[in-house]
Amino acid sequence: MKxxxxxxxxxxxxxxxxxxxxxxxxxxxxxxTALGTVLFLLLTLPVVQSAYAxxxxxxxxxxxxxxxxxxxxxxxxxxxxxxxxPQMPEVEGLRFYQRGQSTQMNLINGAYSASVSTLFHVEAFxxxxxxxxxxxxxxxxxxxxxxxxxxxxxxxxxxxxxxQTSGGSSSARLRSGESxxxxxxxxxxxxxxxxxxxxxxxxxxxxxxDTIKANLNSLxxxxxDGFVLQQLERxxxxxxxxxNESRYNVLSWQxxxxxxxxxxxxxxxxxxxxxxxxxxxxxxxxxxxPFFNNFFSSYSEKEVTIASPPLSLTVLPLPLDGKPEGFSGxxxxxxxxxxxSPLTVNPGDPIxxxxxxxxxxxxxxVQVPKLAxxxxxxxxxxxxxxxxxGGLGHGKKIFEQALVAKDQNLRQIxxxxxSYFDPLSTTYKTLIADPVPLNIQGRETExxxxxxxxxxxxxxxxxxxxxxxxxxxxxxxxGLAPLQLTPGExxxxxxxxxxxxxxxxxAGLLLLLLLVVLVLKxxxxxxxxxxxxxxxQAMKHLLLLRVQEIEQALAVNDSRGFLAACRRAIQxxxxxxxxxxAGAITYADLEKRLSTDSPLLPIFRAAxxxxxxxxxxxxxxxxxxxxxxKKELEGLx
Amino acid sequence: MTDFLRKIVCGxxxxxxxxxxxxxxVEKDTQVQFQNAAAAYSRGDYQMAIQLFxxxxxxxxxxxxxxxxxxxxxxxxxxxxxILNYERAxxxxxxxSDSRGNLELVRKNSGLFQEEQSFIxxxxxxxxxxxxxxxxxxxxxxxxxxxxxxxxPSYKRTTRYGLAAACLVVIVVATVGAAGQYQHWQDGVVVVxxxxxxxxxxxxxxxxxxxxxxxxxHPERVHNNYVLxxxxxxxxxxxxxxxxxxxxxxxxxx
Numbered sequence: 001m002k003x004x005x006x007x008x009x010x011x012x013x014x015x016x017x018x019x020x021x022x023x024x025x026x027x028x029x030x031x032x033t034a035l036g037t038v039l040f041l042l043l044t045l046p047v048v049q050s051a052y053a054x055x056x057x058x059x060x061x062x063x064x065x066x067x068x069x070x071x072x073x074x075x076x077x078x079x080x081x082x083x084x085x086p087q088m089p090e091v092e093g094l095r096f097y098q099r100g101q102s103t104q105m106n107l108i109n110g111a112y113s114a115s116v117s118t119l120f121h122v123e124a125f126x127x128x129x130x131x132x133x134x135x136x137x138x139x140x141x142x143x144x145x146x147x148x149x150x151x152x153x154x155x156x157x158x159x160x161x162x163x164q165t166s167g168g169s170s171s172a173r174l175r176s177g178e179s180x181x182x183x184x185x186x187x188x189x190x191x192x193x194x195x196x197x198x199x200x201x202x203x204x205x206x207x208x209x210d211t212i213k214a215n216l217n218s219l220x221x222x223x224x225d226g227f228v229l230q231q232l233e234r235x236x237x238x239x240x241x242x243x244n245e246s247r248y249n250v251l252s253w254q255x256x257x258x259x260x261x262x263x264x265x266x267x268x269x270x271x272x273x274x275x276x277x278x279x280x281x282x283x284x285x286x287x288x289x290p291f292f293n294n295f296f297s298s299y300s301e302k303e304v305t306i307a308s309p310p311l312s313l314t315v316l317p318l319p320l321d322g323k324p325e326g327f328s329g330x331x332x333x334x335x336x337x338x339x340x341s342p343l344t345v346n347p348g349d350p351i352x353x354x355x356x357x358x359x360x361x362x363x364x365x366v367q368v369p370k371l372a373x374x375x376x377x378x379x380x381x382x383x384x385x386x387x388x389x390g391g392l393g394h395g396k397k398i399f400e401q402a403l404v405a406k407d408q409n410l411r412q413i414x415x416x417x418x419s420y421f422d423p424l425s426t427t428y429k430t431l432i433a434d435p436v437p438l439n440i441q442g443r444e445t446e447x448x449x450x451x452x453x454x455x456x457x458x459x460x461x462x463x464x465x466x467x468x469x470x471x472x473x474x475x476x477x478x479g480l481a482p483l484q485l486t487p488g489e490x491x492x493x494x495x496x497x498x499x500x501x502x503x504x505x506x507a508g509l510l511l512l513l514l515l516v517v518l519v520l521k522x523x524x525x526x527x528x529x530x531x532x533x534x535x536x537q538a539m540k541h542l543l544l545l546r547v548q549e550i551e552q553a554l555a556v557n558d559s560r561g562f563l564a565a566c567r568r569a570i571q572x573x574x575x576x577x578x579x580x581x582a583g584a585i586t587y588a589d590l591e592k593r594l595s596t597d598s599p600l601l602p603i604f605r606a607a608x609x610x611x612x613x614x615x616x617x618x619x620x621x622x623x624x625x626x627x628x629x630k631k632e633l634e635g636l637x
Numbered sequence: 638m639t640d641f642l643r644k645i646v647c648g649x650x651x652x653x654x655x656x657x658x659x660x661x662x663v664e665k666d667t668q669v670q671f672q673n674a675a676a677a678y679s680r681g682d683y684q685m686a687i688q689l690f691x692x693x694x695x696x697x698x699x700x701x702x703x704x705x706x707x708x709x710x711x712x713x714x715x716x717x718x719x720i721l722n723y724e725r726a727x728x729x730x731x732x733x734s735d736s737r738g739n740l741e742l743v744r745k746n747s748g749l750f751q752e753e754q755s756f757i758x759x760x761x762x763x764x765x766x767x768x769x770x771x772x773x774x775x776x777x778x779x780x781x782x783x784x785x786x787x788x789x790p791s792y793k794r795t796t797r798y799g800l801a802a803a804c805l806v807v808i809v810v811a812t813v814g815a816a817g818q819y820q821h822w823q824d825g826v827v828v829v830x831x832x833x834x835x836x837x838x839x840x841x842x843x844x845x846x847x848x849x850x851x852x853x854x855h856p857e858r859v860h861n862n863y864v865l866x867x868x869x870x871x872x873x874x875x876x877x878x879x880x881x882x883x884x885x886x887x888x889x890x891x
Binding site for chain 1: 860
């Protein structure tokens with residue numbers, strides 16, 4: 001029965017770390033879980049943002065010394081940031097494997113703190129003292145550096161089963177006697193004796209009592225010599241099982257062990273986890289009220305390393321008798337299929353040989369099958385592709401190899417052999433693919449290896465010029481197109497256009513131009529849709545014209561012209577304001593619509609009298625009118 | 638005053654004359670060296686041809702120069718450097734059929750078979766990065782000209798918007814092409830035989846396997862004298878810096 005209850009597995013469940021941190025403090029009872037979660041989130045979310053005040057980083061290695069055949073765990077913890085990307089340095093003799101990352105959000109005394117932990121496995125290639133330099137960690141809140149870490153790598157140890165426990169006083173170690181434990185681990189290989197290099201399917205199962213919650217801090221790790229464990233799937237299968245009438249949630253990985261050293265080996269598999277154990281609290285109403293416990297009880301965290309019972313496995317040597325030549329270490333049950341294309345070729349043409357080995361076995365040790373004879377053939381490094389198919393160790397490996405016949409009299413691709421060891425019959429077997437018939441077409445005429453040079457026709461030289469015979473180590477390549485005769489323009493650059501200065505300047509100018517055009521266009525659109533703006537522009541323009549007329553009349557002391565221009569100016573400006581025909585505006589209209597003390601009234605009346613009665617003004621009077629008229633008409637806008 | 642002006646004009650003409658003579662001399666020298674290199678190639682002295690063509694690259698580069706250099710390397714049996722220079726020639730002249738044909742021939746002869754390109758890959762490699770960028774820029778300018786400048790006031794609004802939409806499509810397509818080309822702009826080519834990929838950037842590090850001369854690799858980052866590369870098969874490992882060369886000048890690299 002599949003189940004996802006009670007697990008808050010950081011990498012698998014893909015739940016954001018801070019949500020998990022919140023959920024972790026909420027009891028699991030179904031009826032109150034939802035209510036409690038919602039209440040808790042509502043109360044706490046507004047202050048979540050204040051959690052990232054100060055960023056701190058620590059890097060720690062779980063041991064200060066470890067043997068060459070083991071790995072150490074490097075943990076980089078960042079507090080005060082929601083994300084962490086360690087930029088691992090390159091250290092000679094060391095290799096880092098990232099094993100996961102977890103994010104947590106804690107509430108301590110009403111204040112939140114966010115932390116991101118990244119776990120690496122450190123593997124060494126030699127013994128000696130090492131220093132991991134300061135590691136740069138890029139976080140969402142800035143870049144921080146760790147302190148350098150110094151440690152020692154010692155000589156490989158003999159086969160012992162001492163799984164590492166994570167540090168801290170709360171760490172515990174669980175072993176056999178599974179029935180009374182809250183968590184235990186089982187390793188179930190399909191057989192206990194295998195040959196060196198043989199794939200042994202194995203199932204790894206971690207059991208957690210269904211009343212507790214757990215976080216996994218690592219993937220299962222093999223402890224012990226003589227075997228290697230294949231890369232585990234990141235997402236295990238989750239099921240529920242009954243063991244001794246107790247219900248357990250189970251995480252299972254399907255993997256394979258492969259023996260690398262002959263002999264009897266003691267092995268164990270362990271996994272680091274954090275158990276969240278419920279703490280019972282007494283209700284203020286007396287007794288242990290389940291509802292009170294579910295809502296207010298907290299969980300205590302306990303870091304544990306869960307280890308399997310020791311397992312004794314034997315690695316047998318491969319028999320020497322009957323070991324075929326060219327045996328590469330393949331163990332299992334295989335089939336060989338060979339195809340070649342094309343089968344009709346010209347001399348020198350490559351042929352692609354496709355060799356497919358399918359079946360079950362240790363495909364990592366399967367090497368390319370060999371031609372029975374390579375005489376007369378030029379072979380190239382093959383490419384290979386492994387396609388997994390079905391269960392563990394099942395699949396097919398496809399090799400593609402290019403061949404070129406050096407001898408045009410060859411009539412077939414030779415037989416192809418592949419040898420492997422069958423562990424069921426405990427014998428070596430050799431698969432042989434039949435020769436593939438081939439048709440190599442002969443050359444019509446034997447060409448002297450020559451190189452042609454194309455000559456510029458404009459220069460009137462020869463079109464083709466045979467090359468002189470020279471001693472060469474490498475045979476010349478036939479079929480190449482001839483040389484170019486002119487060097488072309490020798491100032492080109494192998495840099496992208498956008499990285500060149502002139503392009504950047506041109507692009508900048510174009511953008512500037514675009515900006516200018518855009519602004520002008522926007523202004524024009526704004527003007528076209530705004531009647532008030534248009535009227536103001538027209539008033540301004542007309543007033544400018546009339547003022548010029550008035551000043552000209554004033555300059556020649558033309559009183560009639562002066563007053564006529566003043567009259568027109570008043571009519572035009574008021575016409576635009578009152579939205580009337582300018583010529584139709586009379587003194588009566590002014591009297592009706594302007595205030596009685598408006599200076600425009602006497603000016604307009606004087607202009608009327610001048611037009612109809614011949615009244616004239618002296619220069620001083622005209623001078624006084626000009627400034628007053630301008631001020632008044634400008635005020636209309 | 639007239640005499641002074643006359644002197645200035647005379648001096649300027651003299652300067653132009655000297656400068657043009659110098660330029661002509663340099664060009665002539667380049668032409669002579671280029672012809673000498675071609676002659677060395679035609680008589681089968683490929684090492685001399687390589688030397689002369691390589692020395693010319695110091696004064697500037699061009700597609701024909703890279704192409705001739707590549708031919709010389711191909712004839713001398715140095716498939717890695719031949720492929721490198723054909724790729725460089727194609728960066729400058731993407732449509733050159735001679736470069737493409739010779740590159741295919743050298744790859745085929747060296748057993749460097751490539752997977753058939755998808756439609757998108759073929760489309761992206763139809764023209765070069767700079768051509769895609771030029772097309773993007775042109776379409777961008779046209780887009781705004783059509784929208785903002787009333788060149789064809791008599792055209793209907795729908796016609797103008799149609800033209801602008803067409804420009805926008807060209808911009809998008811050309812940007813995709815440019816992005817696709819730029820992905821491989823900083824690729825390199827393995828130029829030594831039996832180059833080894835290592836698990837970490839140190840001579841003592843274990844080897845993942847060999848990588849064939851002429852293989853294209855995509856560099857990721859540098860550490861000391863090693864570069865973390867990904868090859869065409871997706872293998873990732875550290876390669877000695879002297880074992881490969883960038884096709885184009887690396888600009889953004891850490």
